[in-house]
Amino acid sequence: MGFIRRRTSKQIGKVKTLLGLALTRLAVAFRPHVARRSISSSDVGQLLALGHLDRALHRAEHVIEEDNILEAFNIVELYCNHLIENAKQLDKPHECGEDTREAVAGVMFAAGWCGDLPELLFARTILENKFGGDFAMMAKDGTGVVDPMLVWKFSGNKRNMELKKNVVKNHLDTWIRLDQLIFLYKYIMYMTLPLVLTIESRRRATLLHMMYIPPNPGY
Template identity: 30%
Template sequence: MSLLNQLFNRGVLGAKCKTCLNLVISRIKLLQNKRDVQLKLMRKEIAQFLLAGQEAIARIRVEHVIREQNIWAAYEILEMFCQFVLARVPILESQRDCPLELREAVASIIFAAPRCSDLPDMLQIRNLFAAKYGKEFISAASELRPDTSVNRTIIEKLSVSMPPAEVKLKVLKDIAREFNVEWDSSNTEAEFTKKREDLLDGPKQIAVGTALSRSHSRLETPQYSPPNVAHSVTPTTAKQGIQGLASNFSSSDANKTEQSLKDRDVRTCNGDVENQMRPQSSDVLERARAAIAAAERASAAARAAAALVNVNFSSWKPNEVKS
C-alpha cells in the first residue's frame, strides 16, 4: 500500500472514530438523565411497598433498581473513557499498536460494546478497532483474557449475575431511610440468610422412603408365641392341635419361608428403587433371618408341648374325666 493510501485511510479512520465517539458521549448523557428519573420512581415505589408491608415484592423490585444503578455507573465510566480516547485519536492513528496509556480505555469500550444495547454506536467503534488492531485483540478483550486491561468496575457493573443479599439489603435500608419509612428489616434479613434447599432431591428421597417402608411391611412376619398348655384340654384335641402346629413349622416349611423371603427381597430390589435400596438389603435379610429363627423357636416349643401332652396322656385315666 502506498504512503498516500495509508494517509487517506488513516484520516478516514480518525474521522469515523471521532464521529462515533461524539455520538456515544451525547447518547450516554441523554440516557443518564432518563435513567435518573426512572430510578427515582422505582425507589419511590419500593418505599410504598415497604410501607404497605409487601416486603416480598420489594425484594424483587430492588434487584431491578440495583441493575439500573450498575448500568448508570458503567455508563459514567464509559463516557469518561470515550472522552479520553476522543482527545487522543491522533495518537491512535500514528501508532500501529495500541498505546499502553490507552489500552484500558480501548479494551473497556470493546468489552462493553455488545453489552450496551442502548449504545449502538459503540459497535461501530469496536469494528474500527478491529480493523485497526486485528480480531485477536478484540477477542482478548471480549473474552477477558489475562493479558487484557478491561476496567474491573466495568466488568462488575455490566455483570448479569444476581446481586448479593448484602447489597439488596443495603439498598432497601437506604430507600427506607430516604423516604422516612419505619421498616423492620428482620424478616428480610432472615429471608436473605436462609439456605436454599435443592428441590430436585426431595421427591427422590420421598419415593425411596415409601418404597422401603412398603418392602419392610411386606417382609414383616407375625411373631408366633408357643401355645399355652396350662389350660385344661383333653389329650386328644391338644395332641391334634400341637401336631398341626408342629407340622406348620417344620424345617422344610422354614426353608421355604426363607427362600420365599429371599425371592421377595430380590423382586423388590429389582424394582425402580434398585440403586437406592442396596444399602438396606442387609437390614431386609436380617429381618428375614429373625422371622425364620422365630418360626424355628415356635416349632421347638410345639414339639416340647407335644412331648408334655404325650406324657400326660400316658398317665391319664378315663375316670378322672367323668368325675
C-alpha cells in the first residue's frame, strides 16, 4: 500500500513539473499572439481611416481570433497555477473541490488545442489515469465541468458579424475621439494665439523700452 502511495505522489509530482514547464512555455507563446493582435488592430484602424469598411470588417476577424487565444491562454494559466498549488487534492480525485475538477477538465480540454504546450498532453495522460476515462472523455469534448467560456475562446466563431462590428466600432470611437481632440487643440490654439502674441509683443516692447530709455537730464 505504501508503494502505491509513493507511486501516486510521484505521478502528481510529475504533473506539477509538467504544468510548471507549460507555464514557462506559455509566457513565450503569448508574445507572437500579442504582436499579431497589435498589427491586426492597427490594420483595422488604417483601413477605416481610408474608408475601406468591408476590408476593416474582414481584418477584424484576426483581432477577434487573437483576442480569443490570449484570453484562453489566461484561463489555462489560472488552471495550471491552481493545480500546482492544490496538487495534493489530485491524489484523491473524488475528494477534489469543484474548482480543482474544473481546472483538471480545462487543462485536459486545452491540451488538444495548444500545440505550443506539449506538456499539457503528457499531463493529461496522467490526469486521465487519475480521474477516469469518462471524466477525460467529457473534458476532451468540452463538456461536463469544462468552462463553456474556455471552449468558446478556443473554438468560437471569429466571423461573427456582431463581434466584428464591435471591433470596428471601438476603433471608430477611438478615431472620432482623436479627431475631436485634434480639432479642439487647433481651436484652442487659434483662439489663444493672438493673445499669446499680444502678451509677447508687450513684453518685448517693455524690454526694448528699458534698454533704450534715454538718460535723465537731471542726473
